[in-house]
Amino acid sequence: MPELPEVETVRMGLEALLPGRVFKHVAHNNEKSFPNAETDVAAFLIGATVERVKRRAKVLLVELSSAYSLVIHLKMTGQLVFVSPEARFGAGHPNDSLVGELPDRSTRVTFTFADDSRLFFNDQRKFGWVRLIPTTEVPNIDFMRKVGPEPLDPTFTAEDFFERLQRRKNTSIKAALLDQSVIAGVGNIYADESLWGAKIHPATVVHTVSKQKIRTLFDELQYVLKLAIEKGGSSDKNYVNAEGKKGSYLSFARVFRREGLACPRCNTTIEKLRVAGRGTHICPHCQKLR
DNA sequence: CACTTGACCTGTCCGC
């Protein structure tokens, strides 16, 4: 599920809720969801205070007073939902939430704070993970060493984007966009949405796309990512923010999950195909191959 | 090295 806008939405929610809280207890029921937890939890998590919550690519970084960080990847179906002691349910109106009473059967890790508020890491498919790592070591983990620039970093330019895409010059533009070492944070939804915006067919080979087209793609990518953050991300089956609420971007989507509906630009029927091994949505009139 | 495919898991939906 979560791509950059969803993870950023969770980050903002947690940044408003967690700093100052002290960890009292942690329980997990799946070794892969929190590997090697026992060794360091007692020493560096219990009793530690949350200082701030950061994000890099699709990874959340919860920095602690112990000089350790909780590093969290939600992968496809991960959720981080905060519940205050007085709330019996994930906060929010029932119609706005995908979360019932917690913990539930997808809860993998439960963090309890000194004030009895709790943070639940739910993950239906068990692909996501939480790790406890010294904060100074975070930049050295494999993922961080290879991940590309943040697409919304003001110092990142269309020229940089063009150059980095050439690392994957013989693959499809969609595969290159999804490659986290080229650019951070883009996943299936925003790849399709930005390619539609730039009128590029997702299967187009990277080195055949003009620099001008890549500039347009750069602008469209920034546009959809910013809009999605504004809308609280995209929710289909699983994604919710730190308060258990859904995001609304999908009601603004132009092609993603809109096969059979009209292209908002030219009215042609949107099609679904498979590119880079992923379900891919295009307007066959606006996005022609070659 | 560059590129593609399958694996990791659980749940849901669709066609027979």
Added chain:
DNA sequence: TGCGGACAGGTCAAGT
């Protein structure tokens, strides 16, 4: 209604 297969927002490892 039941059952098998395909598919789902992301990365890895292993294959060519």
